[in-house]
Amino acid sequence: MPKGIPLTPEEQSQRRFEIVGIAKNIFKEKGFQGTAMREIAEAVGMGKSSLYESFKTKDEILVFALEEEVLQLIEQSQGIAGLDLPPDIRLKQMMQIYLKFMQTNNTLFLWLSVEVHGLNAESQKRLQEKRYAYQDIVRSIIEEGISKSFFRKVNALNAARLLINSMLSILYTSRPTGSAEEMWDEAIEIFCNGIKM
Amino acid sequence: MPKGIPLTPEEQSQRRFEIVGIAKNIFKEKGFQGTAMREIAEAVGMGKSSLYESFKTKDEILVFALEEEVLQLIEQSQGIAGLDLPPDIRLKQMMQIYLKFMQTNNTLFLWLSVEVHGLNAESQKRLQEKRYAYQDIVRSIIEEGISKSFFRKVNALNAARLLINSMLSILYTSRPTGSAEEMWDEAIEIFCNGIKM
Amino acid sequence: MPKGIPLTPEEQSQRRFEIVGIAKNIFKEKGFQGTAMREIAEAVGMGKSSLYESFKTKDEILVFALEEEVLQLIEQSQGIAGLDLPPDIRLKQMMQIYLKFMQTNNTLFLWLSVEVHGLNAESQKRLQEKRYAYQDIVRSIIEEGISKSFFRKVNALNAARLLINSMLSILYTSRPTGSAEEMWDEAIEIFCNGIKM
Amino acid sequence: MPKGIPLTPEEQSQRRFEIVGIAKNIFKEKGFQGTAMREIAEAVGMGKSSLYESFKTKDEILVFALEEEVLQLIEQSQGIAGLDLPPDIRLKQMMQIYLKFMQTNNTLFLWLSVEVHGLNAESQKRLQEKRYAYQDIVRSIIEEGISKSFFRKVNALNAARLLINSMLSILYTSRPTGSAEEMWDEAIEIFCNGIKM
DNA sequence: AATGAATGAGTCTTCATTCAT
DNA sequence: GATGAATGAAGACTCATTCAT
Numbered sequence: 149m150p151k152g153i154p155l156t157p158e159e160q161s162q163r164r165f166e167i168v169g170i171a172k173n174i175f176k177e178k179g180f181q182g183t184a185m186r187e188i189a190e191a192v193g194m195g196k197s198s199l200y201e202s203f204k205t206k207d208e209i210l211v212f213a214l215e216e217e218v219l220q221l222i223e224q225s226q227g228i229a230g231l232d233l234p235p236d237i238r239l240k241q242m243m244q245i246y247l248k249f250m251q252t253n254n255t256l257f258l259w260l261s262v263e264v265h266g267l268n269a270e271s272q273k274r275l276q277e278k279r280y281a282y283q284d285i286v287r288s289i290i291e292e293g294i295s296k297s298f299f300r301k302v303n304a305l306n307a308a309r310l311l312i313n314s315m316l317s318i319l320y321t322s323r324p325t326g327s328a329e330e331m332w333d334e335a336i337e338i339f340c341n342g343i344k345m
Numbered sequence: 346m347p348k349g350i351p352l353t354p355e356e357q358s359q360r361r362f363e364i365v366g367i368a369k370n371i372f373k374e375k376g377f378q379g380t381a382m383r384e385i386a387e388a389v390g391m392g393k394s395s396l397y398e399s400f401k402t403k404d405e406i407l408v409f410a411l412e413e414e415v416l417q418l419i420e421q422s423q424g425i426a427g428l429d430l431p432p433d434i435r436l437k438q439m440m441q442i443y444l445k446f447m448q449t450n451n452t453l454f455l456w457l458s459v460e461v462h463g464l465n466a467e468s469q470k471r472l473q474e475k476r477y478a479y480q481d482i483v484r485s486i487i488e489e490g491i492s493k494s495f496f497r498k499v500n501a502l503n504a505a506r507l508l509i510n511s512m513l514s515i516l517y518t519s520r521p522t523g524s525a526e527e528m529w530d531e532a533i534e535i536f537c538n539g540i541k542m
Numbered sequence: 543m544p545k546g547i548p549l550t551p552e553e554q555s556q557r558r559f560e561i562v563g564i565a566k567n568i569f570k571e572k573g574f575q576g577t578a579m580r581e582i583a584e585a586v587g588m589g590k591s592s593l594y595e596s597f598k599t600k601d602e603i604l605v606f607a608l609e610e611e612v613l614q615l616i617e618q619s620q621g622i623a624g625l626d627l628p629p630d631i632r633l634k635q636m637m638q639i640y641l642k643f644m645q646t647n648n649t650l651f652l653w654l655s656v657e658v659h660g661l662n663a664e665s666q667k668r669l670q671e672k673r674y675a676y677q678d679i680v681r682s683i684i685e686e687g688i689s690k691s692f693f694r695k696v697n698a699l700n701a702a703r704l705l706i707n708s709m710l711s712i713l714y715t716s717r718p719t720g721s722a723e724e725m726w727d728e729a730i731e732i733f734c735n736g737i738k739m
Numbered sequence: 740m741p742k743g744i745p746l747t748p749e750e751q752s753q754r755r756f757e758i759v760g761i762a763k764n765i766f767k768e769k770g771f772q773g774t775a776m777r778e779i780a781e782a783v784g785m786g787k788s789s790l791y792e793s794f795k796t797k798d799e800i801l802v803f804a805l806e807e808e809v810l811q812l813i814e815q816s817q818g819i820a821g822l823d824l825p826p827d828i829r830l831k832q833m834m835q836i837y838l839k840f841m842q843t844n845n846t847l848f849l850w851l852s853v854e855v856h857g858l859n860a861e862s863q864k865r866l867q868e869k870r871y872a873y874q875d876i877v878r879s880i881i882e883e884g885i886s887k888s889f890f891r892k893v894n895a896l897n898a899a900r901l902l903i904n905s906m907l908s909i910l911y912t913s914r915p916t917g918s919a920e921e922m923w924d925e926a927i928e929i930f931c932n933g934i935k936m
Numbered sequence: 937a938a939t940g941a942a943t944g945a946g947t948c949t950t951c952a953t954t955c956a957t
Numbered sequence: 958g959a960t961g962a963a964t965g966a967a968g969a970c971t972c973a974t975t976c977a978t
Contacts, residue, residue, distance in 0.1 A: 155958080179463065181378055182463075184950080184951060184952085185951075185952060185953080186951080186952095189960095189961095194959080194960085195959060195960035195961060196952095196953090196960075196961065196962095197953080197954075197955085197959075197960055197961070197962095198958080198959055198960065200952095200953075200954085201958075201959080205952085205953090206951095206952065206953090276519060280520060283520075302531055302535065303522045303523065303528075303531055305520070305522045306514075306522045306523070306528050306531050306532065307531070307535065309514040309515075309518055310511050310514050310532050310535060312514070313510050313511060313513050313514035314507050314510060314511060316510050316513070317503075317506040317507050317509070317510035318506075321506060322473060323477065323480075323502070325500045325502050325503045326500070326503070331500075331503050334499060334500055334503050334504070335503070335507050337539075338499065338504065338507060338536065338539035338540055339535065339539055340539075341538065341539040341540075342534075342535035342536055342537075342538040342539030342540075343535055343538075343539075350939080350940075350941080350977090350978060351939080351940060351941085352940085352941075381967075381968065381969085382968080382969065382970080383967095383968085383969095391942075391943085392942055392943040392944070393943075393944075393969095393970090394942075394943055394944075394970080394971075394972080395941075395942055395943065397969095397970070397971080398940095398941070398942080402969085402970090403968095403969065403970090575772050578971080578972060578973085579972075579973060579974080580972080580973095583939095583940095588938080588939085589938060589939035589940060590939075590940065590941095590973095590974090591938075591939055591940070591941095591974080591975075591976085592937085592938055592939060594973095594974075594975085595937080595938080599973085599974090600972095600973065600974090670913060674914060677914075696925055696929065697916045697917065697922075697925055699914070699916045700908075700916045700917070700922050700925050700926065701925070701929060703908035703909075703912055704905050704908050704926050704929060706908070707904050707905060707907050707908035708901050708904060708905060710904050710907070711897075711900040711901050711903070711904035712900075715900060716867060717871065717874075717896070719894045719896050719897045720894070720897070725894075725897050728893060728894055728897055728898070729897070729901050731933075732893065732898065732901060732930065732933035732934055733929065733933055734933075735932065735933040735934075736928075736929035736930055736931075736932040736933030736934075737929055737932070737933075738932075744956090744957060744960080744961075744962080745960080745961060745962085746961085746962075775946075775947070775948085776947085776948065776949080777946095777947090777948095785963075785964085786963055786964040786965070787948095787949090787964075787965080788949080788950075788951080788963075788964055788965080789962075789963055789964065791948095791949070791950080792961095792962070792963080796948090796949090797947095797948070797949090
């Protein structure tokens with residue numbers, strides 16, 4: 149609000165989070181394309197063009213929003229990865245976290261898959277890196293399981309992707325066969341059974 | 346092209362396919378929202394407004410495109426479902442077909458599950474029905490396998506969705522671990538192993 | 543319907559009436575601008591471009607429709623003008639006819655006043671002539687009344703226009719104070735009283 | 740013109756008047772439907788989309804234009820209604836004002852009664868209220884005249900409408916019988932004579 | 937003679953972004 | 958630093974009219 153006083157980097161950063169936090173909610177409701185900068189500005193309570201101080205572009209807001217989510221997911225997942233538990237248990241816990249994230253952000257990730265094509269190459273690349281990072285955490289558990297002869301020798305990355313995508317079938321169905329937890333339970337069970345030694 | 350002669354239903358239909366065939370390619374590249382009617386018209390080689398003779402609405406083009414694909418998929422899948430082969434073999438063949446379809450239509454299918462938001466309710470319902478129909482074919486095989494004690498007792502619909510979605514992980518990865526066939530092979534193997542008796 | 547056989551002038555004329563008869567009804571409902579040539583063609587049961595055989599332009603249909611109505615009105619009014627009755631009685635009868643015409647064509651005439659501005663000069667002129675012709679009939683009665691000392695010496699054309707326009711207030715009100723007949727009764731009474739000797 | 744400074748309500752209002760002032764002239768020439776937003780923008784000297792800052796909709800421009808006029812008319816008429824003069828004199832003065840307004844706004848007022856069809860219900864209602872308000876002022880004078888035995892016992896609202904509409908005949912004739920004032924003089928005289936005791 | 941396919945110009949409206957204050 | 962006014966480019970869709978059969 150004060151004019152003429154430069155924002156410290158911390159303030160800048162904080163503001164980005166503030167904006168993104170609000171923008172995410174609007175995106176969830178209306179989709180990325182369906183959300184106007186004006187709406188975001190109003191919701192945040194600042195001028196339209198001040199947004200451009202924090203984000204050079206509308207795209208950047210989406211990218212940042214998604215990154216933020218994925219980073220949190222990665223952080224939590226890394227915590228689980230480091231626990232002293234059998235690989236299959238860690239996998240299950242990890243997927244529980246994952247499911248919770250997806251449920252929270254529900255449509256946000258859905259929109260991502262749609263609108264990502266319209267983003268510029270650089271943004272796409274940044275998001276991809278995060279996605280890879282997450283996949284790699286899951287992969288590392290599977291690899292560990294393989295090396296400890298918990299799991300059969302499968303391609304760990306391929307399996308990780310398989311597992312991650314399996315969760316989607318639980319989230320986006322309009323014809324559920326039970327609670328998300330029940331479906332999740334069965335899905336993970338099939339997967340683990342499938343790669344079990 | 347002839348001017349005052351009514352198009353026969355066949356010609357009408359043929360033209361719809363022609364338009365959709367071209368539109369699909371543009372959609373794949375730019376997304377549905379990112380594609381302007383003008384672009385489609387130009388690509389097809391007709392006037393903007395002539396499109397509207399064949400499709401009352403932009404939405405209709407997408408719906409038709411998706412329906413067309415899914416209907417073909419359903420048809421071919423039903424053929425396989427009726428074969429006299431063990432359930433797991435039929436499942437594998439079915440997924441092979443599915444994968445081929447996905448490869449041909451690339452991002453288009455992704456939208457089936459996704460860009461569909463934003464279409465009017467009726468279009469959504471029509472597409473959903475097709476999706477259900479396809480899921481049900483896969484489900485029926487799994488159910489059959491369960492009743493013949495090939496497979497464990499799992500929720501067949503849940504498992505079917507799981508399997509179908511697993512294929513996505515093969516298609517949309519930008520970090521493949523082998524040829525699509527190799528990834529597919531492993532995915533289906535994990536799944537079948539996972540539900541095997 | 544038969545192809546290649548020239549239409550006789552009578553047939554041509556008859557078709558114009560047929561088209562206009564139907565078009566008028568659509569105009570009444572949707573206004574002139576709101577009516578598409580396609581609609582008219584469909585309602586008449588002929589091809590869009592065949593309309594252009596009978597009317598070179600959409601405008602012409604409106605002009606013809608209005609002319610037709612006014613000509614009928616003129617004809618009937620002339621009949622009354624020639625009767626052997628006191629001028630005020632004839633005036634009253636004439637206005638009764640007028641009111642009936644307006645009621646029948648309701649919005650048609652209303653639209654005229656609006657859309658007439660978009661018509662080309664020639665069409666406007668043609669309609670104007672008819673309007674003048676009608677005004678002159680009413681005027682002649684008033685003049686006669688003046689010369690026979692039924693009425694005071696007023697400008698007859700001015701008075702005629704006044705009377706004619708008075709009827710509008712009855713037709714287009716959304717806050718009627720009684721039946722159209724009652725309002726008409728009072729209006730004409732005020733007018734006649736106003737010009738009475 | 741200054742870029743980042745919010746327009747004060749006064750400026751906002753002033754701009755609306757500026758736009759409407761120009762738009763009215765174009766409307767008069769080409770009609771409402773016949774006028775494109777682009778034309779208005781160009782005439783005002785601003786970008787097409789800037790219009791939408793002042794008016795959310797094309798309709799709103801027309802409604803505002805009409806309301807503005809009628810409100811002024813009402814205000815001035817109320818002034819006259821409150822004068823200490825015989826009812827017929829006030830009626831005459833009121834009609835003089837009315838005529839002047841009509842002359843200034845020419846076809847615009849015609850639309851008030853007419854082009855209004857096609858506007859959304861709410862706009863129609865707003866305009867109708869204003870029209871009623873004006874009619875009621877005229878009516879109240881007539882009622883007063885009746886109660887003071889200046890006028891015969893007629894339906895005051897009906898008579899008011901009659902009088903108001905009579906003025907139209909003066910304005911929209913293309914075959915005048917004298918100056919507007921002369922025609923007006925005769926019209927009002929006939930009317931007053933018509934309802935005189 | 938009859939017709940419908942074809943179309944280009946035009947409609948209102950939206951929005952990310954810039955820029956002058 | 959902050960802001961909102963300004964805007965051009967775009968988007969889906971409509972329609973009177975023409976023209977080749």
